[in-house]
Amino acid sequence: MVDFKGLARLFMKKDGTSELDVVYPIKSECQAEMPKTRFKLRAGKTLSARRWYTAFSQDGHLDIEKVLRRIQRGGVHPAIKGVVWEFLLGCFDPNSTFEDRIQLREQRRHQYRTWKAECQKMVPVIGSGRFITAPIINDDRQMIEDSSSDSNLQDDNGVMATSLVDSSLDHGRHVSNAVSEKKVIQWKLNLHQIGLDVVRTDRALVFYESEANQAKLWDILAVYAWVDNDIGYVQAGMSDICSPMVILLENEADAFWCFEHAMRRLRENFRCSTSSVGVQAQLSALSQIIKVIDPKLHQHLEDLDGGEYLFAFRMLMVLFRREFSFVDSLYLWELMWAMEYNPNIFSLYEEPRDAAENIVAPKLNEKLLNQYGKFERKNVTTGRTDQHSALAVFLVASVLETKNKRLLKEAKGLDDVVKIMSDITGNLDAKKACKKALKIHKKYLSKQVAQTGLVCTTVQ
Known part of the structure; x- marks a missing residue:
């Protein structure tokens, strides 16, 4: 039996903050140049080793709803981060046994x-x-x-x-x-x-x-x-x-x-070709989102010849790895994956491609909806399936909205846009950024519903 309590104690100080400098140590000569780490383990919010262990039934079925709720509140404890990620990414089905x-x-x-x-x-x-x-x-x-x-x-x-x-x-x-x-x-x-x-x-x-x-x-x-x-x-x-x-x-x-x-x-x-890079689809989605929720900012960026949003290329390609400290980027990823979680992910990944395309999603009900992450739940109930509009795209949108005033006032060219956006390195709070991204997502979907007449899926 794994000593989860013992593992937890390895990473906790007496005041409850994390010993993350011990878990993911940084070379002494590099410490000054690294972004500041904001993430802290929070009792009652972070998914602890004990909470993780008790989320399994006797034969190994995982209560994914309980786990997602905890991760979305405070991330994952370092002692169990790897095994939790395997579930978040669909490596294992929560309904499987040990x-x-x-x-x-x-x-x-x-x-x-x-x-x-x-x-x-x-x-x-x-x-x-x-x-x-x-x-x-x-x-x-x-x-x-x-x-x-x-x-x-x-x-x-x-x-x-x-x-x-x-x-x-x-x-x-x-x-x-x-x-x-x-x-x-x-x-x-x-x-x-x-x-x-x-x-x-x-x-x-x-x-x-x-x-x-x-x-x-x-x-x-x-x-x-x-x-x-x-x-x-x-x-x-x-x-x-x-x-x-x-x-x-x-x-x-x-x-x-x-x-x-x-x-x-x-x-x-x-996916690259001689004429395009795959991430351009997400950049196009970002452009559409800003155009809908903040047309004034979108027009300003258009006037600066930045309407293709190439300044956000790196953020989307490596999921903000360069904008956050190593610890905070891990925290951001697990928040995103928990919020995007879809209970059908394992079936879709493990079935042969032709079989997966024919998988019929079960009828929605409140119990099933609770097994979706916050972000994906909203997509499901509004009938959205556009994979280019991933949470990462709305995270970039949230950063742009945070820098709205500076961009409108100070950006006179694309170099200014890049400089203003680069100022976020080490200054972003992962949880706040995700919360703002969810608000923008909700606002965007409501405007889309108003414009297109998209009907929400009925919860049965």
């Missing part, structure tokens, strides 16, 4: 090991505790001659063993008859970029002083890039999304699946 989840977890770990073994056959450095930071092949699919230089592979001695990189490059052709050579080449071309991003990701945290931890992040991203045929790896923030999962979940396969489920929500943001 035994169901043990079996599913083992199936997923086996699947991850299989995928990782495929990758190791092509590039044996994967799983070695080291990682690549320079190209191993060029665009012509030729082995780079100086691939054994110490800039390619990070290890204890700064030297790469040539045997850890597949010099023939032929293994990749035969992993599967169905795998195209083009896919193998593109994947290998991405590996060094993943390594460069890993070195830059959360580098202020003591956790990533360990090369083994950096290699774990690289392995997960490399395997994900291999199995996601449509998206692969995109430099614009995948490592920022994956990093917390690596820190919170000790088992590498569990961290992979948590990241994989997070990407199911976010992957369209990373």
Whole structure:
């Protein structure tokens, strides 16, 4: 039996505030430049280890309504953050039993090991505790001659063993008859970029002083890039999304699946083409929201040639990771995921694509509605299903509304808009921002109903 009370005590001072500097320590030389952490554990509000444990029935069914209510009030205690995230992201069904989840977890770990073994056959450095930071092949699919230089592979001695990189490059052709050579080449071309991003990701945290931890992040991203045929790896923030999962979940396969489920929500943001970036759909949604709720501000931004809202690109791509401290960004994410929670999420994720499209949502009633997060509940009752209007979009809208007066008065060009928006770094309160986002969401939906005559779903 896990000692949840003991875990809780590890992270609590006598005054009830959090020892988060112990949980997620920052390098001493980086502390001055990091955004201030505002999040504190609050008794009676934060989901504690004890509350989490008692939310399960004897056979393992989770009272998700109780859990969501607590998270939306005060976030999740560090002792249980990783396992709670697995439910918030749809890795596990709250209606499953302990035994169901043990079996599913083992199936997923086996699947991850299989995928990782495929990758190791092509590039044996994967799983070695080291990682690549320079190209191993060029665009012509030729082995780079100086691939054994110490800039390619990070290890204890700064030297790469040539045997850890597949010099023939032929293994990749035969992993599967169905795998195209083009896919193998593109994947290998991405590996060094993943390594460069890993070195830059959360580098202020003591956790990533360990090369083994950096290699774990690289392995997960490399395997994900291999199995996601449509998206692969995109430099614009995948490592920022994956990093917390690596820190919170000790088992590498569990961290992979948590990241994989997070990407199911976010992957369209990373879909790129020669003419567009996926996040543009959310930027367009943001533009429409501001146009509806604050036409004066929207017009002002239009006049400044900022109507495409590209200044919000980074906020949406990495979910405010750069605007908040590490601790506060975790708090913000779990608030968002709890507010966006849909009890059908597990079925939609786990069923085959064609079967998932045919899943019929159960008739709404008060009991079922309480299993939705605050944000998603409003969408359901008003019939909204637009995934581009995620809570993150309304969070950006809430920031714009907070800076409304300054933007209207001081912004004479796009550079001014960027400067004013950058001032929020370290100064945002995650819970207040979410509350304001919910108010804007409600206001936007009411105006949409008035304009389009959208009829609310009847609760039966």
